Amino acid sequence: MAAGAHIIDGKAFAAGLRVRIAEAVPAFRAATGRAPGLAVVLVGDDPASAVYVGSKGKATVAAGMESFEHRLPADATQEEVEALLASLNADDAVDGILLQLPLPGHLDEQRAVATIDPDKDVDGLTPVSAGRLALGIAGMVPCTPYGCLLLLQDRLGDLSGKDAVVVGRSILVGKPMAALLLGANCTVTVAHSRTKDLPALVRRADIVVAAVGRPEMVRGDWIKPGAVVIDVGINRLPPADGAAKGRLVGDVAYAEAAAVADAITPVPGGVGPMTIACLLRNTLVAAHRRAGLADPEGF
Numbered sequence: 294m295a296a297g298a299h300i301i302d303g304k305a306f307a308a309g310l311r312v313r314i315a316e317a318v319p320a321f322r323a324a325t326g327r328a329p330g331l332a333v334v335l336v337g338d339d340p341a342s343a344v345y346v347g348s349k350g351k352a353t354v355a356a357g358m359e360s361f362e363h364r365l366p367a368d369a370t371q372e373e374v375e376a377l378l379a380s381l382n383a384d385d386a387v388d389g390i391l392l393q394l395p396l397p398g399h400l401d402e403q404r405a406v407a408t409i410d411p412d413k414d415v416d417g418l419t420p421v422s423a424g425r426l427a428l429g430i431a432g433m434v435p436c437t438p439y440g441c442l443l444l445l446q447d448r449l450g451d452l453s454g455k456d457a458v459v460v461g462r463s464i465l466v467g468k469p470m471a472a473l474l475l476g477a478n479c480t481v482t483v484a485h486s487r488t489k490d491l492p493a494l495v496r497r498a499d500i501v502v503a504a505v506g507r508p509e510m511v512r513g514d515w516i517k518p519g520a521v522v523i524d525v526g527i528n529r530l531p532p533a534d535g536a537a538k539g540r541l542v543g544d545v546a547y548a549e550a551a552a553v554a555d556a557i558t559p560v561p562g563g564v565g566p567m568t569i570a571c572l573l574r575n576t577l578v579a580a581h582r583r584a585g586l587a588d589p590e591g592f
């Protein structure tokens with residue numbers, strides 16, 4: 294078992310971040326006469342998505358911001374989704390727009406996301422946001438990778454020269470994570486399903502970010518002693534006999550990896566809570582930029 298890896302408490306870090314965000318809201322209100330506003334759009338009635346949307350709404354209100362929730366039926370058309378996004382683009386009370394993914398299968402996700410005003414793109418998913426991130430221009434950075442970067446910098450300080458391996462190349466996490474680590478002067482390798490000898494590759498890494506969505510895929514003997522491991526996966530295992538729900542596990546075999554790593558994020562209580570805190574951070578930043586104010590300090 295864990296020989297004593299430091300357990301990175303994402304829940305506590307996120308709570309601290311949320312307090313600092315809430316403390317910055319009154320100055321924004323004083324300057325503009327309104328609260329920062331976040332609109333979340335949910336298409337369909339996937340229960341897990343409904344839970345996330347609910348917790349985002351609560352966190353938004355707790356930070357002193359305005360929350361707008363929009364639900365469309367599962368059979369909504371592309372035109373209906375895009376018309377709603379267009380109305381939110383035009384609404385001055387809305388600083389941030391989050392289109393909950395995945396969308397029902399008949400809808401074109403990329404085309405819908407691309408209609409979001411990049412200045413309100415608090416998820417950092419529009420082509421313009423991705424381009425800005427790739428070019429190193431100030432823009433909106435996807436919440437989950439940004440949260441991972443904050444946790445890494447908190448543990449390691451300056452990341453310059455570190456060897457980082459990102460396992461997974463998704464639009465939501467892997468690709469933007471690689472761009473952020475590169476921006477922080479890491480030597481970055483992005484591994485994926487076609488990567489040759491993944492265990493050997495991961496063994497070279499000072500920083501491992503696992504974001505593949507496969508329960509406990511990254512094993513303890515892949516981890517270099519002293520590495521920092523960030524587990525982005527949130528996978529629910531099938532229920533054990535008699536249980537209603539299965540256990541939540543990450544993409545990393547936690548106990549094995551904790552026995553060799555310097556530090557590791559748990560699931561739950563690691564990266565997940567950072568995602569929501571960073572969404573509020575992005576909303577606060579978007580609100581300042583839209584109001585012509587300087588970026589809030591210290592985020």
Ligand SMILES: Nc1nc(=O)c2c([nH]1)NC[C@@H]1CN(c3ccc(C(=O)N[C@@H](CCC(=O)O)C(=O)O)cc3)C=[N+]21
Binds near residue numbers: 436560
């Ligand atoms: N456009 C878009 N942006 C997203 O950021 C986005 C999305 N769509 N679709 C769904 C996923 C999922 N997601 C999570 C956020 C927080 C936790 C979280 O806080 N989890 C807790 C609790 C987990 C539990 O108990 O279920 C934890 O890891 O400790 C989980 C999952 C954001 N997503």
